[in-house]
Amino acid sequence: MATAAVAIGPRGPEDLKPGAKDTEAGGWQTALPPDKVPDNAFPIVAVRKRISAIPREMQFGALQSPTLRLTKSIPLKTEKTKDTVSVVWEDIGEFGYGGTLSEAIFDFAATVTELYATLSEKESLSDDLLRVKTRLSEYIELRPR
């Protein structure tokens, strides 16, 4: 039994070439009329844009601190500009950035650790920073000795 590939794209089999486009309308078409498509056909998807390896959202769970630990994961959103990747904890407006996602996450870990320590040291904080401190304490605690 033969297996047939079904081309998806506006122009049929040509779109199976690398870099082929999908339909502008966002839908898909088969190279064959619907009544000629065999039952065992499998679809080949031609993607117009490169899919980024960087997820839009992620859960941060690796503080890498000898004195602090996370009690739950921190939700992060990622942003990518021309040559910089940023990860943002939107709730408190904290971020890390770098040339790669790994660098951004590492930077975020260091920043959050430093922020926790500094806010603990400061005697007088604005209401905004008090809120940040409270929020941080919901996610981070001192490691038991």
Place this chain on the structure above:
Amino acid sequence: MKAHEFEKIVNKLDLEVRNSRDRLAWFEYEGTTVVRTKRSHGNKEAPGHLIRQQLKLNEKQMTGLISCTVSKDDYIDILTRKKIIVPKSPQIVQSSKVGKKKPG
């Protein structure tokens, strides 16, 4: 945001800075730490919109801060209007001034 632009803000607002893994900066007013921000030591351009959000400014105000149209006093005024800075009671200031007056 380029490093020199960040440093311009640091100098203009007299931010307290600490060089750790990143360059951390804090704005203090009347002994209270009000806002914080940071940039990395490397030559990577810092995400300006995230720094702007940490400084509680809109785009126009941020541009003014980097150029010359927004001063430190203006910045204090902006944060006060946003109730991020809560000034100490004006009555206390007035009474202390009255107390310093020489008896007529």
